[in-house]
Amino acid sequence: MVAFLRFLINGVSLGSVYAIIALGYTMVYGIAKMLNFAHGDVIMVGAYIAFCAMAYLSLPPVVAVLMAMVVCTALGVVIEGLAYRPLRQAASLAVLITAIGVSYFLQNGALLIWGANPKIFDSVFSVGSVRLFGGELTITSETLLTIAANIVIMIALTLFTGRTKLGKAMRAVSEDKGAAELMGINVNRTISLTFAIGSALAAVAGVLLCSAYPTLMPTTGSMPGIKAFTAAVFGGIGSIPGAMIGGILLGMIEILGKAYISTELGDALVFAVLIVVLLFKPAGLLGKPVREKV
């Protein structure tokens, strides 16, 4: 029972990281209708910036996280402006390939700047661990922080998209780009804003990911990026609560599957579940089914 609880908590924590990354995928997809495959690498850049701020400039963790968010926000907006905006009218395949190109560019750029040897990320929030059941169950502070950050981000984003003018503009663009433009919404600016928010979240995700799993390399973002993309599809791509639920479920399936079925099949299980869900609900758990007009 204690073991189950331990795996469950770790699963939720890992899932929370996936969820925060998945938000970036899902928001960009919902609004720009493109898969930003470079998103995972923005996470890596965010983690490197926070690492440099803490290890080389000896800045306090909070400042380091803010710095990472600022740099990633700028990076996201620049990537969108330089690589994706000129392709707004192009076929979606062209944008997809560009995104993969950007992903390689970021990875190799990081290799050039920071080298291939892994760096060990200092946890931004380490106050020891919580011990329950007479020390049988230990929960690290990083685990709790990740779950808490996830909840805060979810509430903030829901309020933002539901209550603010900019959030409403985002939803309008996601529903119908043309109509939104006719209503006087600046579509390009809204898309930029989406990238900015997504990238700032990526920085947070990078810091949380590396606080829990501290080896930081130029390829650190790729696998979590793919898993988070899976989570976004799983929950229904384009849907913010979907990304949350998808991410957390994915993390739980991964850890519990490894614990109770087989460590060899951990990743395979994750994707098997995705396939089953998509067979029965092609739009994902919370996705809106799109009817094709004939």
Add this chain to the structure above:
Amino acid sequence: MKKTGKILALALALMMIFAGSAMADTIKIAVIGPFTGPAANYGLACRYGAQVARDEINALGGLQIELLFEDDEHDTEKAINAYNAVMEAGAQMIDGTTTTAPCLTVSAVAYEERVFMLTPSASNDGVVADKDNMYQVCFQDPVMGVFSADMIVENNMGTKVAIIYNNADDYSTTIYQSFKAEAEKIGLEVVSVTTFAADDNTDFTVQVADAKDNGADLVFLPIYYTPASNILRTAKGMDYAPVFFGVDGMDGILAMDNFDASLAEGVILLTPFSAFSDDEQVVSFVEKYKAVSGGVEPNQFGADSYDAIYALYQASVAAGITGETTYDEACELLIEQFSTMEYSGLTGEMKWDETGAVSKEPAAYVIKGGAYVPYGE
């Protein structure tokens, strides 16, 4: 006029002959490995090690070495492209490839085309099997598995063993299998075997918890140091402190930027090379290596590749290979040398058997206070 022209031509021809003999002869050695991508760490180490060896050898003034670098990104297809590129550029022999999977592919082609290969670090036994022109500087994976199991029993390091290995990796899987077989033979109890598949950030809670819940007092880690560092941290978070026993993939753990060395306190590892040695040759190598690597400490990959270049150099000099020797001629000459010669380098005394496998002993070290200390001292 006609006469002066003849004299001039003669003088010119003479000058060219003298210039030719004064200019030392240069052989071309290809270095193939992953310089970018997820395994860049190992490929770059081999590249830097080779550079140090080249600079030393060229400073001696005799036979000169030109290195041709090609990146294989730890990808079998790109490794073939890299191989074709260096052969087109006139490579006469190969120091490579760094990693096992590309090496299996490239060595098959090199065997057909008769190009001599000496890999610094591709340690799978399949790499040299049935290829008379393929040699290794590193010891083979099964050797390490057997050596580890024997050592654990002989020194009473633990009675209940847990193993965590990377089942997506030939290197890790082969060591695991040979360890498991040897453990069964000598009666070492294995209580937990768990796996993972990727060398990047992976959650190790399940694997470490399984070892802990099964009461393992020693955890055998036939894996690379990056995931190992995550495992050490996860174990600490769970208040679990068994003996951790790593193999040569553990070498490099202390060189990671910002690594908390106290996590690795007491970790045992097998490596042919210790950057902490006060051996004169090692100290000089570490210093020169750091100058080309931008301050990164060398690990065994760098040392193995350094030895590979020196071994190729020693064999080439002995066989009289020059810049004019074609690669297939060089191949036969080098096979003759390597099957009989002895070489003493940074990673130990080496001799090769007829399969191309090296005979050298792994050495065990314990990490104490952020440095390697020979086991038992």
